[in-house]
Amino acid sequence: MTERRKRATRARKPRVEVRKSGDGLALKVEGTFASWYQPGSEVTGSVWDAIAAPILALPEKRRKEILILGVAGGSAARVVRAIAPDAHITGVELFQDVIDAAREHFDLDALKLDLVIADALDFIRDDKRRFDLILEDIFVGVGRSVHKPGWLPHPGHELAKARLKPGGLLVSNTLDEASEITGTMKALFPGVLKIEVDEFENVIVVGGPPGLSATALRKEVASNPILKESAKALSFRTQQSSLPSSSPT
Template sequence: MNHQNLLHDSADDLGPIRVFDDGQYRILSFAEGDEQSRIRLSTPHVLQHEYTQAMMLPLLFCEPKRVCILGLGGGALLHALHHSVPAIHLTAVELRQDVMDAADMHFKLPRGKRITLEVANAIDYVAEGLPKKVDLLMTDLYNTNGMDRSVLQASFIKNCADNIKEDGWLALNCWVDDKYNQELTNIIKIYFNDVRALDTGSGNWVIIAGKRMNHDTAKALKASAQKLNDILGFQLTKWLSRLSMI
């Protein structure tokens, strides 16, 4: 990570919050050598981290009108969805007010009447119930110690499912170690009928799960991915080719 210019340096009870800029990219960091979020200043909607790109795969299986993102960070997923899906309603939930403030100040967050930003504990937020069920729920919960392990709990997966429409999808970002977590897979399969995953090759295991089984052929999915490549600004087909049923 290029630390040419430190734009923001603060801390809260959960640790440091730093924003770096090298003239081309804006980077949010929670720990030394860590990148929590990265945007390209000229095209903030084009996802830079591989796991976030993979988390866009549910767009092949649904056309979401309402999405909830658990874990705002620098707002990369918010940018991508706001840019690529017309008339979408987006809610992003962030635990830390200071992170929300840094994202708002330094990461060109899109704003509008269809965007809601909430400062709340995401685990509690889904347990209490979303204001409206969503077509797509994305979880990217991360802190100074790494991925929030709460997302692996049966209660969290159930609460996610309860807040997703009957034809909706979940995108869950995990560490690659969870590739072999059969208990997690079994829990997800209790609530979701179509469960797929991929190893991004960069340390992440991304699971996408649908309430209903999708029967589109590989050819049809590839054609849909090719249409989205230009809109998203990266090769979604790359991640589709790695996606498999689990």
Template sequence: MTAQLDRTEGGTDQPARSYSLPLGVVVFVTGSVSLGAEIAATRLLEPWFGASTIVWANTIAVVLVALSVGYSIGGRLADRDPSMAGLSRIILVASVLIAAVPFVANPFLRASVDAFDSLSVGTFAGSLLGVMVLIAVPLLLVGAVSPYAVRLAVDRVEDSGRVAGRLYAISTFGSLVGTFAAALVLIPFVGTRRTFLVFALLLALAAIAGLRRHRLPALIVPALILVLIALPTGILKSGTAGSTVIWEKETRYQYGRVLQAADGERTLELNEGQAVHSLYRPGSYLTTGYWDQQLALMWAGRSDLRSVAILGSAAGTTARALGHYSPTTHIDAVEIDKAVTQAGRKYFDLQAPDLQTYADDARPWLERTTTKQDAIVIDAYRQPYIPFYLTTKEFFALVRDRLAPGGVVVVNVGQPAGSTKLEKVLAATMRTAFGDDRVYRDPAQRTNTLLVGTTDDTEPADALRAKAPTLPAEVEQVLDGSASRIEPALTGGDVYTDDKAPVEWLVDLSLAKVAETGEGR
């Protein structure tokens, strides 16, 4: 589909076909950029605001508003200047703005996060403003292309419906291709920054095909974009004071980085970096963090751990410690992100005598396995949220079924300091599978409580005290500490199901409450 006529810079009507791409190709390219840039924008925000559905909802909302405004403006501009040159200028400007996004993102987002932290404004407002500033204007221009193209392609009024339908179908198909290209190919293999640049390059080439008199000067834009694609990406986020980034990667699932302090201590951060997901201290298997309590509470049931599953093992802090202190235990370490497990082996000394790692999602893996576990540890957060399907009564029924007699489940509940709403919900939901008197809590850390579900009437504190003397002194102290703190779980929470589990709303409201009252600061 091509435009029949084009009013060129010289003022004469010329057949657009003689020097431009078919309009179908143009709208296909811009359609692919519209949703491909949306996927890339979300990945750009994740290291700063996290990977929740709140961030996704904000991104989608901004994209839809920008495209809607672009449709309206594009129609008006097309009526004023129905020419391929006019359309190409819009596309060229959009390409420049898309190319600029990843370069202005980091300083802007860093300043944005600092500002919102100081004002106690949450993820919703921060991510919304971030997306608006970064991609709203270029996507508004991209949205202007389809109605502009329809105006150029319609030669007779009686053909307008057929022409518009065809071009919008092509644009939608382009959006589908752009979505999968960004998510499955570009972001995993070339990174987020170069994903934006590839889309910008496609826009620039499409724009140049529609220019006649100024085509050669306009070639500067794709040439510069190619140079930017060739440049090394560098470090996405610099280290904090006293630490150095020794590894970072944009994986299929998230952004991750490893920081090393001057004393050799290493930490794993994922996405926005508000939590440490794994920790390594040279010469030590304990951390003084919640991983130590995870290790201890595995013995809240059986004294001999034959088989343990860790769902959400990250870089393997708990698996490594268990392998050292209980070398005969078979460990299934399940981590959805293979790159994080690889970083664990390289930077966190992830090894054990009988360790099997799996690159899989926690619940599907548990569905498939037939092994009866003596302990199942659940630590599958994408800070600050736990996946909703790991919070439901159906999930805990599955966990209960996969435990051997006397086995225990240990759930890490990360929550804002001073808030217990998530803990109460998980405790209430766990009781549907384990019973009212078999769910306990260990308030081990300021922002981490460990919930324990047992399969028999053994008191966890008694089991821990019985096991403690058989372990090295440093671990004995950890077990004794947990035994002194462990108590019946809190009551008052709702029971979540696969059909209804508003865990992100619960966490966001808890964060807002803490920010409002200043609790936990």
């Protein structure tokens, strides 16, 4: 794993906790459930599997350059690494303390990420690389009052789209902002779908090329050896497709 500090930030030091949770460990940042890890398992059976699942909508040859905005404990990154072992994964995280906790308790170094300690908005404004897949999992606030920062969805998702290769995918983990972010994705991308997770309020919104299909992604997830067990808790729905013959599924 490499680590770079893109730009010093003035964000105050967060409250970071690692606690026993079921058969695994939970990472909490400012009282918010940010990651879950079970040693020996690549998946979580919950939200982070849904965040990573859209990688299966890309052909294998397109699973090469991946950007994760909001690494936390590496739960989504772990799934991505299991599915795409040869991918170059860049992970951006605002807080060094979060990365330190993830290294100590969540075996983060084993994921071989190119880590950047930076504000995600600064990163997508300044970095000129292009990616096949961008996963955005950024929230601010405390406890159950978390929400997207003011720069999401505008201008953040427009900037993220500009960092995608042709045919690439942008994935956003949302809570109360699901409707607004879905609308933004529909304006930015011809193909849009949603993923929901049983017993969680999160809605994962995915923007991509024409023909992006919930039905096709559901089949890929259900047959994938890494995610097939998680598929039972996930529901998929196409929101928009530019193909004339397509309709919501």
